[in-house]
Amino acid sequence: MSQQRPEIANNIQTGAFKTNYHDVGEGAPLILLHGSGPGVSAWANWNKLFPLLASKFRIIAPDMAGFGFTERVENAVYTMNNWVRQTLDLMDALNIEKANLVGNSFGGALALSLAITHPERVDKLVLMGAMGVNFPITYGLDRVWGYTPSEANMEELLEIFTFDHSFSTPALIKSRYESSMQPGFQESFSSMFPAPRQTGVDGMAGNENYIKYIPHKTLIIHGREDRVIPLENSLKLIQMIPNAELHVFGKCGHWTQIERTNEFADLLLYFLKEK
Secondary structure, eight states: SSSSOOTTEEEEEETTEEEEEEEESSSSSEEEEEETTTOOOOOHHHTTTTTHTTTTTTEEEEOOTSSSTTTTOOOOOOOOHHHHHHHHHHHHHTTTTEEEEEEHHHHHHHHHHHHHHGGGEEEEEEEEEOOOOOOOOOHHHHHHHTSOOOHHHHHHHHHOOOGGGSSSOHHHHHHHHHHTTTTHHHHHHHSSOSSSSHHHHHTTTGGGGGGGGGGOOOOOEEETOOOOSOHHHHHHHHOOOOTTTEEEEOOOOSOOHHHHHHHHHHHHHHHHHOO
């Protein structure tokens, strides 16, 4: 573990590159898939949950290719198929045959794609403010994907992400801005979702027609005041997935795991232990 950066944890070969991932706790495997904001990493997305879940689960939280501190390969192509392949390669490298998945936003689309294309590798599914179905791109998501590095732009994004703006502290703004300025971060990020960014939304929904066949027990979570991914996404998913349930947090934005950390963890623990 790096003494300088808690975001840097373990490194393992996944295909042509090494994936940076956190491996915390003991128990049934629980893979946490982060969102797609600038400067995002598995640590930034999930670290508040680690101490709340580690006594019950072995938490695996990777930086997906193009994000965080996973190795950036020259001329890399960022597609959903490649992110699915990375996740499977990580599971194989860690000898994990089957895992519970929690996907946040972009990570929700990835979790859906894994459940559709490799259902035998997935136990239960948790979707949080998930992409994966088509919708007209929101102002918030357009600003997130169109981010250009500055502290002022990062402050705007953190206010878009949260309902309670007290979470958008000067320290967090500075930290997330500095993360977005790490070598290679903005270059890979800006290449993923070029304008017109509706194309990126459509690409995340590439497997939408197959969602109704997902057999897994699924928990869908959304913040009612989410300005990045509309609540309508989750209302659509609850209609499509046969074995699904939905929890909506009022007075909550896109970051339910940060604005409602304890309640989010309690929901997860109850749902994942339920037979």
